[in-house]
Amino acid sequence: xxxxxxxxxxxxxxxxxxxxxxxxxxxxxxxxxxxxxxxxxxxxxxxxxxxxxx
Numbered sequence: 001x002x003x004x005x006x007x008x009x010x011x012x013x014x015x016x017x018x019x020x021x022x023x024x025x026x027x028x029x030x031x032x033x034x035x036x037x038x039x040x041x042x043x044x045x046x047x048x049x050x051x052x053x054x
Contacts, residue, residue: 008016032039
């Protein structure tokens with residue numbers, strides 16, 4: 001999982017924003033490859049683990 005410290009929320013540098021975009025695209029692609037057949041047919045999220053993550 002991709003994690004950054006709280007101070008990264010204030011980072012507006014182009015290289016950092018570009019890196020975030022690249023990471024988002026990688027994660028989205030990974031999700032779509034793993035879940036493409038299930039989208040709009042069944043849940044793609046385990047709702048039971050969400051409270052533990054919050």
